[in-house]
Amino acid sequence: MxxxxxxxxxxxxxxxxxxxxxxxxxxxxxxxxxxxxxxxxxxxxxxxxxxxxxxxxxxxxxxxxxxxxxxxxxxxxxxxxxxxxxxxxxxxxxxxxxxxxxxxxxxxxxxxxxxxxxxxxxxxxxxxxxxxxxxxxxxxxxxxxxxxxxxxxxxxxxxxLFQGSLVRVAIMALLAACTLVLTIRFALSPLTRLRRAIRERDPRTLAPLELDLPRELAELRETLNELLARMRRVRANQERFIGDASHQLRTPLAGLSARAELALRQENPSLWRDALKAMQATSASTARLAVQLLSMTRLNNPETSPELVPLDLNQVARTATLGALGACHRDGIDLGVEAPEEETLIHGVSWQLEECLVNLIDNARRYGARRITVRVLTEPPTLEVEDDGPGIPAELRLMVLRPFFRGSDTGEGSGLGLAIVDSIARAHHARLTLHDASDGHGLRVSMRFTGDRS
Amino acid sequence: MMLRLLLALSVMLGLELSPLHAAQAAQLLHYPAQQGTVDNSQLDISGAVDTPLIAPVLEDFHRLNPDIALTYRNLTTLEVYRTFIDGNENPQSDVVMSSAMPWQYQLANNGYARPLELDNAERWPTWARWRQELFGITFEPVVIVYRKALADHYGKINSHAELLSLLEREREALRGRVVTYDPARSGAGYTYAVEEARLSPRYWELVAALGGVEADLVGTTQEMLDGLAEGRYLIGYNLLGSYAHGFAEEHPELEIVIPSDYALVMQRLAFLPRSADNPEAARRFFDYLLSEHGQRVISEQTPLGAVHPALEGPGSASALRAQLGEALRPIRLGPGLLATLDKLKREALLARWNREFHRPSTPADTPLSEETAP
The missing domain is CATH 3.30.450 (Beta-Lactamase)
Structure with missing residues (x-):
């Protein structure tokens, strides 16, 4: 233009x-x-x-x-x-x-x-x-x-005769042109008002526009207002997330500080050692929390979504499972993969999907599952993680996808695992659903890649 | 092609177009270009104007334009027409002047004339021109000439009405002593007859009266003037005033009358042919002819009568108009002239003319109104 x-x-x-x-x-x-x-x-x-x-x-x-x-x-x-x-x-x-x-x-x-x-x-x-x-x-x-x-x-x-007509037509043309110019000016004046109203706004405010406009522009104003409303919600979410994240980070940091202070009053090096061990564990989990927060932020940033490339879901499932095998083995958990023989191709980012599976496996492990199955289905391409843990009540299944929500106060999770899974599923235009496990006991998380809309 | 047709027609009918005697035509005037002038150019004029009449004008033009070698050929109107139409004259005429108004008009109407585009031509009175192509350059009333002795017997003749009344009253006395044009032989006479018949139905009474006195019918003005001078005729009707004036100066026994009820006015029409070899010289000649100066020469040194509206002295159209007012009837320069040339029209008019002329004499008991022609 x-x-x-x-x-x-x-x-x-x-x-x-x-x-x-x-x-x-x-x-x-x-x-x-x-x-x-x-x-x-x-x-x-x-x-x-x-x-x-x-x-x-x-x-x-x-x-x-x-x-x-x-x-x-x-x-x-x-x-x-x-x-x-x-x-x-x-x-x-x-x-x-x-x-x-x-x-x-x-x-x-x-x-x-x-x-x-x-x-x-x-x-x-x-x-x-x-x-x-x-x-x-x-x-x-x-x-x-x-x-x-x-x-x-x-x-x-x-x-x-023609000269007579010429004069008449010329006068008419002149009048028509004048009328046209005035009409266009008049018709476009609400646009000017709208522009002025937007320009004069405080850049920090997201309050809806209040302005009398003709119908066509009123639609534009409503659309703008809807956008503003969405931006308000997004900002509220962000503020809450930042609050939650600060809170989440403050607790372990306060614990670390208290533990160090306690240890410093002691003279016994073996107690120091215990304290240091405890502090190492806490700082490791805090570091993990920070990593999760970082990946959460990155996933939620629409500006930096990586390119989706063709990949095999079977490969993703195997890699993730292989990575989690050690931890599960230590805890005595039975971790297995069920995948079809042929490739199950989708467009996606393999490290994100692997992270997704790792999170789900980790979640199941933490909440006491004894048996975890990673499953790949072909029609439509689907990733599933099923466990025999306590499961999640149906009414909480949407809530748990929000950051920092925890099904119970017990456990040591960060509350970000499912939220990250949800974000990745969104990035892949996949549909994330939580079900009871097939034997009615436990949780089955299913990620269906319904349409390859990327 | 049409023109040839007409030409053939007029030859066939033995029409003598010039009011002058043929013997006086075919004269040549030549004015060589002055030595030492640059850009010598030729100018060839064909005209049906007697050399003594046109000479003062040509001399004056030559004096003002010494670089132009000027040749004037005096021809009869028919010769003018014929040489022009045939197109094989050598050299081609650059100016064509003739008193045969219908023929000149016919030539211009058919596109043989070239528009002049001169300021003088633009200003020329509209009644004396057609488009910018055909110009009436003279103003010559048609007159009655009689011997002064006649007036002593019967009183003066001042109008057509008086002439008619005299002819009817003195039929016996005037038998054979009146002369006029033979419309069958003379183009001018025929043109006047058409115009007069158009003006008033009483013209036919006059023709009948002329027949009653067994008027002599001749072909040219000169014949009439000669007859009048010799005393063979007492009254001449419809003479060309320009010729009569010069003649009367030498013959004081003749009286010239411009009729006061109506007087036809003939104009010599001139145009610049498209085929002219020297259009630029011709344009200069027209510029002179239509200028006040050129017209003054015509009015003062010739009996032809000047048209230019700025001239008011004797021999000008304005003076004649002041004297005679509405009675002057210049032959209208328009398509009506074409009707004059129509073969059947001519036959019809001549038939009527002969019928009236040879009408059995009726006693002059019709009361004459003093009213003039319409």
């Missing part, structure tokens, strides 16, 4: 162009009309003249006879001093008298009088031909009177 582009200009151009075309059409029409009118007016002269001549045609000495009245010719010439021609022809088409061998015209319809423009000896003539017959007692001889004059008078009248 060029810098010159503007709604105002667009409207003006697209309204003025057709207007211009229309004006040109009107002028063309006016010219044709003017010429037609002039021809009609001047054809009356041809009509009158040919009639005056025809009335003088008599039968005498076995031949057509004409006593031509000078006035019959003089009426053919106007102020424009046209050149004048006339001729009389008999029924056989023989020239009887006249000052020019005027060309005949092909008869039109039943009319006894017809006109046409002809070029004769290099002159542009309007010819009128009158077919008539003698009205004598016995003689009904047919004859033809042809009269013609040059077009100066017609052209002058056409010019005059």
């Amino acid at each position: 060029s810098a010159q582009d503007s709604l105002y200009r667009r409207l003006l151009v697209w309204l003025l162009l057709p207007l211009l075309g229309l004006g040109a059409l009107m002028l063309f029409q006016a010219y044709l009309g003017a010429r037609d009118t002039a021809d009609r007016a001047f054809d009356r002269l041809l009509e009158a003249s040919s009639l005056a001549i025809a009335e003088q045609v008599k039968w005498q000495d076995e031949s057509l006879w004409l006593d031509l009245a000078p006035a019959a010719l003089e009426m053919l010439a106007t102020d424009a001093e046209e050149r004048v021609f006339y001729a009389l022809y008999n029924a056989q088409g023989e020239f009887i008298t006249g000052n020019a061998n005027l060309p005949g015209l092909s008869a039109s319809d039943e009319q006894s009088l017809y006109y046409d423009n002809v070029t004769w000896n290099g002159q542009h003539l309007r010819v009128g031909v009158r077919e008539a017959r003698l009205e004598d007692w016995s003689q009904r001889e047919r004859f033809e009177v042809r009269v013609a004059h040059t077009r100066e008078g017609r052209e002058r009248l056409t010019q005059d």
